[in-house]
Amino acid sequence: MTTTLPDRDRDHDHDREPAEDGPPAASDPIARDTLPAPRGASRRLLGSLLRPHRGKVALGAFLLLTQQAAVQAGPLLVAYAIDSGVPAVRDDDNGPLIAVAVAYVVCALGAGLLRYTFIQAAARINQGMLLDLRGRIHRHAQALSLDFHDRYTSGRLISRATSDVQSLRELLNEGLQELLVILVSVVYIGALLCYLDPGLGGAALLSFVPLYLLVRGYRRRSAERFGKRSTAIASVIVQFAETLNGIRPVKAFRREEANDARFDRLNRHHGRVNADTVLEMGRFIVLSRLVAAVAVAAIVLWGAQRVRSGDLELGALAAGALYVRRLYDPMDRFAMILNNYQSAVASLEKIAGLLAQRPDVPEPERPVQLPPRAAGRPGREVVFEDVRFAYRTGGEVLPRFSLTLPAGRTAALVGATGAGKSTLAKLLARFYDPTEGRVLLDGTDLRDLSTAELRRGVVMVTQEAFLFSGTVAENIAIGKPDATREEVERAAKAIGAHDFIASLPEGYDTDVRKRGGRISAGQRQLVAFARVLLADPAVVILDEATSSLDIPGEKAVQDAMETVLRGRTAVVIAHRLSTVEIADRVLVMESGRIVEDGTPADLIAGTGRFSDLHRAWRESLARHGSPPPGLDGRAGRGRGC
Numbered sequence: 001m002t003t004t005l006p007d008r009d010r011d012h013d014h015d016r017e018p019a020e021d022g023p024p025a026a027s028d029p030i031a032r033d034t035l036p037a038p039r040g041a042s043r044r045l046l047g048s049l050l051r052p053h054r055g056k057v058a059l060g061a062f063l064l065l066t067q068q069a070a071v072q073a074g075p076l077l078v079a080y081a082i083d084s085g086v087p088a089v090r091d092d093d094n095g096p097l098i099a100v101a102v103a104y105v106v107c108a109l110g111a112g113l114l115r116y117t118f119i120q121a122a123a124r125i126n127q128g129m130l131l132d133l134r135g136r137i138h139r140h141a142q143a144l145s146l147d148f149h150d151r152y153t154s155g156r157l158i159s160r161a162t163s164d165v166q167s168l169r170e171l172l173n174e175g176l177q178e179l180l181v182i183l184v185s186v187v188y189i190g191a192l193l194c195y196l197d198p199g200l201g202g203a204a205l206l207s208f209v210p211l212y213l214l215v216r217g218y219r220r221r222s223a224e225r226f227g228k229r230s231t232a233i234a235s236v237i238v239q240f241a242e243t244l245n246g247i248r249p250v251k252a253f254r255r256e257e258a259n260d261a262r263f264d265r266l267n268r269h270h271g272r273v274n275a276d277t278v279l280e281m282g283r284f285i286v287l288s289r290l291v292a293a294v295a296v297a298a299i300v301l302w303g304a305q306r307v308r309s310g311d312l313e314l315g316a317l318a319a320g321a322l323y324v325r326r327l328y329d330p331m332d333r334f335a336m337i338l339n340n341y342q343s344a345v346a347s348l349e350k351i352a353g354l355l356a357q358r359p360d361v362p363e364p365e366r367p368v369q370l371p372p373r374a375a376g377r378p379g380r381e382v383v384f385e386d387v388r389f390a391y392r393t394g395g396e397v398l399p400r401f402s403l404t405l406p407a408g409r410t411a412a413l414v415g416a417t418g419a420g421k422s423t424l425a426k427l428l429a430r431f432y433d434p435t436e437g438r439v440l441l442d443g444t445d446l447r448d449l450s451t452a453e454l455r456r457g458v459v460m461v462t463q464e465a466f467l468f469s470g471t472v473a474e475n476i477a478i479g480k481p482d483a484t485r486e487e488v489e490r491a492a493k494a495i496g497a498h499d500f501i502a503s504l505p506e507g508y509d510t511d512v513r514k515r516g517g518r519i520s521a522g523q524r525q526l527v528a529f530a531r532v533l534l535a536d537p538a539v540v541i542l543d544e545a546t547s548s549l550d551i552p553g554e555k556a557v558q559d560a561m562e563t564v565l566r567g568r569t570a571v572v573i574a575h576r577l578s579t580v581e582i583a584d585r586v587l588v589m590e591s592g593r594i595v596e597d598g599t600p601a602d603l604i605a606g607t608g609r610f611s612d613l614h615r616a617w618r619e620s621l622a623r624h625g626s627p628p629p630g631l632d633g634r635a636g637r638g639r640g641c
C-alpha cells in the first residue's frame with residue numbers, strides 16, 4: 001500500500017457511460033465531467049492546502065508516533081509477564097509482574113490521551129483545509145469567464161463544491177487518520193516481531209505478499225468504480241440543478257414527466273454503480289479475512305512447534321500471535337478507507353481540474369488606470385478596432401468590423417434574433433475577449449484595465465435584472481457598496497422606484513427573497529437601473545432591458561431608462577421602436593454585420609431594412625393600437641420564460 005496520491009490513468013474513459021443504462025453518452029455535455037488537469041495537479045493542490053498547517057502536521061505526526069509506541073508496547077509487556085513475571089511470582093517475587101501491570105495501565109492511559117490530542121489536532125487541520133478549499137472553488141468559479149460557464153453547468157460546479165468536497169472531508173476526517181495509524185502500527189509491529197523473534201517477523205512479513213496482491217487488485221478495480229460513482233452522483237446533481245434552474249420552462253412545457261424519467265435513469269444508474277462498489281468491497285473483506293486467518297493459524301502452529309523444541313519462549317509466541325492479530329485486524333476497515341481514499345482521489349482530481357482552469361478573460365499583469373473623466377464631458381469613447389469574434393463552441397459570430405461610439409452618445413442596436421447584438425455588447429462589457437482586434441475605452445484596450453476599473457467603466461443591464469438575496473437597498477448599493485442610505489434613496493427617486501419601494505412591507509429593508517418582498521419584472525428592472533445610476537459608469541449597455549415588460553410598466557421604465565442614459569455613452573439593444581427613438585444613432589445588424597448606420601430620422605427616410613421595420617411597426621400600431629411587435633418580429637411582450 002502507498003500513501004502517495006496515484007496519478008490515475010489520464011484517459012477518463014470512465015466518464016463515458018453506455019447510453020442505454022447509464023447517464024447520457026459523451027455527446028451530452030453533462031457526461032463530460034472531468035476537466036483535464038496538468039500532471040500532479042491533485043498532489044500540488046493537496047500540498048498547497050496542507051502548507052499553512054505545517055506546524056500542526058508535525059505535531060500530529062509526533063503525537064501519532066508516540067501514541068502508537070504506547071499501544072504496541074502491550075503485547076511486549078504480556079510476553080515479559082509470561083516469560084519473566086510469572087516465573088518470578090513462583091519464586092515469591094511479585095515485583096516484576098506488578099511493574100508490568102503498572103506499565104500496561106500507564107501505556108493504555110497515555111495512548112488514550114495522545115489519541116485524543118491527535119484527533120483534535122487533525123480535526124483542526126481538516127477544518128482549515130476544507131474551509132480553504134471551498135473558498136477557493138467559489139472564488140475560482142466566480143473568476144472564470146463566461147466562456148467557461150457556457151460550457152460547464154452550474155450543477156457541476158455545485159457538485160464540485162459539495163459532493164466532491166464532502167468525499168475529501170470523509171477521507172480527511174475518518175479515513176486518513178486511520179490509514180496513518182495502520183501504517184505506523186504495521187511498521188512498529190513488524191519491527192517488534194523481528195525483535196521478539198526474527199523468524200516470526202519474517203513469517204508475518206511473508207503473509208503480507210498475498211495481502212498486498214489482494215489490495216492491489218482491489219484498488220485497481222475500485223478506482224475505476226469510484227470514478228464512475230462520482231461521475232454518476234455529479235450527473236444526478238446536475239440534472240436536479242437543471243430542473244430547478246429551469247423550473248418555469250419546465251412548468252410551461254409540462255416537462256415534468258420527461259425530466260422525471262431522465263432523473264430516474266441517472267438516479268438508478270448511480271444506485272447500480274454504488275452497489276458495484278459495495279460488492280467489490282465485500283469481496284475484498286471476505287478474502288482478506290481468509291488470508292489473515294490462514295496466516296495466524298500457520299504462525300501459531302509453527303510457533304508451537306518451536307516452543308516445544310525450546311527454540312521460542314511461550315511469552316514470545318503469545319505476543320507474536322497478538323501482534324499478528326493486530327496486524328490483520330484493521331484490514332476490514334482498510335477496505336473502507338481505501339474506498340474513501342479512491343473516491344477522494346477522484347474528487348480531488350475533479351476539483352484540481354476545475355482549479356487548473358485559467359480564465360479566458362484574465363486580469364492584466366500591469367493594469368492601466370483610465371484618466372479621470374473630464375468634467376463636463378459625458379461618458380467615454382468606445383472603439384471596436386478590427387474586431388472579430390467566435391465563441392469557442394461555434395463558428396464566427398462577428399466577422400471583422402470597426403465601430404466608433406463617440407462619448408456621451410446613445411446608439412440603438414437592432415436586428416433579428418441571433419444577429420449578434422448581445423455578442424457585440426458582451427465584448428464591450430468584456431465578458432469575452434475578441435478573437436482578433438481590440439475594444440478600446442478612451443483609447444485603452446479593455447484587456448489592460450483592472451477588473452475594478454472595467455466594472456466602473458462599463459455596466460451591462462440585461463432582461464433578467466437579477467436580484468441578489470438581501471434587501472432592496474443592498475441590491476441597489478451593489479453598484480456602489482459604500483453608498484449611504486441617502487444616496488441609495490436619491491438614485492431610487494431619480495429612477496422613479498422610490499414609491500413602490502416605500503410601499504413594500506419593510507421599505508428599503510425588505511428582503512427580496514422573502515414573502516412580501518416579491519417584486520414584479522418591471523420593478524426589478526427599476527431596481528437594476530437605480531443600481532446603474534448609483535454605480536455611475538461611463539458606458540452603459542442595455543440588452544433588451546425593457547422587452548419583458550408590459551405597457552403600463554414600460555412608460556415608467558422608459559423614463560427611468562432615459563435618466564440612466566443621460567451623460568453616458570450608451571448602447572441600447574432595442575426591442576421596441578419607442579426605445580430606438582431616444583437614440584442618437586441606429587445600428588442595424590444582420591448576421592454579425594452592421595448593415596445600416598445612421599440617425600433614426602435618416603434611416604426612416606431611407607429605403608433600407610430599418611425603414612421597412614419602422615413602417616411595419618407603425619402599421620401594426622395603427623391596426624391594433626397596442627402592443628406593437630418587436631423590431632425583430634417577435635411579439636412585443638409576454639415571452640414568458
Ligand SMILES: Nc1ncnc2c1ncn2[C@@H]1O[C@H](COP(=O)(O)OP(=O)(O)O)[C@@H](O)[C@H]1O
Binds near residue numbers: 150391392394418419
Ligand atoms: N455562449 C454562446 N456560445 C456559442 N454561441 C453563442 C453563444 N451566445 C450566442 N451564440 C451564437 O451567436 C450568435 C449571435 O447571438 P447573439 O449575440 O445572442 O444574438 P442576438 O443578441 O442578436 O439575438 C447566434 O448564432 C448564437 O447562436
Ligand SMILES: [Mg+2]
Binds near residue numbers: 421422423543
Ligand atoms: Mg440578444
